[in-house]
Amino acid sequence: MTRPLEGMLVADLSRVLAGPTAAVMLADLGARVVKVERPGAGDETRGWGPPWAGSSSSYFEAANRSKQSIALDFADDGDRALARRLVDRADIVIENYRTGALRRFGLDAASVLARNPGVVYCSITGFGSRGEGATMPGYDFLVQAVGGLMSITGDPGGEPRKVGVAMVDLLAAKDAVMAVLAALLHRARTGSGQHVEVALLSSLIASLANQASGYLATGHVPHAMGNRHPSIAPYETLRCRDGMLAVAVGNDQQFAALCRVLGDAELAGAPGFATNAGRVANRDALQVRLERLLAADDAAAWARRMLAAGVPAGTVNGIDEALSLARRLGLDPTVPVGPGHPDQWTHPVRYSAFAPVPPSAPPALDEHGDEVRRWLTTDA
Structure with a gap:
């Protein structure tokens, strides 16, 4: 070859x-x-x-x-x-x-x-x-x-x-x-x-992508936000019954699907949460609402349900678990x-x-x- x-x-x-x-x-x-x-x-x-x-x-x-x-x-x-x-x-x-x-x-x-x-x-x-x-x-x-x-x-x-x-x-x-x-x-x-x-x-x-672009556009200097995203919500880690779940909701349709999986479909249309801009402005209140629902089950169980519904989500893995996931997906990481x-x-x-x-x-x-x-x- x-x-x-x-x-x-x-x-x-x-x-x-x-x-x-x-x-x-x-x-x-x-x-x-x-x-x-x-x-x-x-x-x-x-x-x-x-x-x-x-x-x-x-x-x-x-x-x-x-x-x-x-x-x-x-x-x-x-x-x-x-x-x-x-x-x-x-x-x-x-x-x-x-x-x-x-x-x-x-x-x-x-x-x-x-x-x-x-x-x-x-x-x-x-x-x-x-x-x-x-x-x-x-x-x-x-x-x-x-x-x-x-x-x-x-x-x-x-x-x-x-x-x-x-x-x-x-x-x-x-x-x-x-x-x-x-x-x-x-x-x-x-x-x-x-x-x-x-x-x-x-x-x-x-x-630095969006972080540098945001500064160049506004003059506002970005700062550390933990696992949160400056422009999207919920795009962060959220606490479940046994640990943390990474949720990467990129649009309103995915947020609606997330709410259905959590058993609270009405949350998707609630004041302050119906649009991404609203969710970013009210991210603290949104986190409280979501973590209250997520406390009912473990992170891995939620991840399976969310992925099945088209919601980007996953557990926070160690390197050993990450390699195992890649092998399971046929990516042959090593x-x-x-x-x-x-x-x-x-x-x-x-x-x-x-x-x-x-x-x-x-x-x-x-x-x-x-x-x-x-x-x-x-x-x-």
């Missing part, structure tokens, strides 16, 4: 999460990915444990399957020459070094494009590569804080909260893949490569990568013309060093 990136080479000079995740997704699409790491230590996430898995941490394993690892010291003449040969042969380079740090090794975008004009060179930064942003360290938690995401996450009036996963890194990874694929299409049409840059802050701001390694997340897209590459285990540090060195020194 031919995959779209089959025969292409990715030089992965990145570390931690955003760049490595982007490289994994390119590997899923058929590219060969060679990960360049520091001798002795490797990618710093190898030590980000517990928990531990395979040859390093489970954190490292989550973003580094299907790659070959070679350890190179750019300050060493011989290793630097090998690194240059690698990027000069590459179709794609991914890096997230501090702006300007690769210039003295001849591995920066301008140097590589001068020698390899067809390369797609992708830089991932925290805050851009110009001005003050070029000197600012780019860590997901920091970007969530200064980028506004924490200000709208958490309970009203409470401490700002980060999202429970490095979401900005993952958003940037997907933006990087999009940028790389667009640049490859441009190369196919023109023959020319280019330098593309993804900034974590830009990826986050572009993902995939084996090899003996001695835990399963990893499945490539999230299904294609009608091809299947992603079956993944291989994340590499040990310099596991493929000898093989890659021979290839770089003997292949034309």
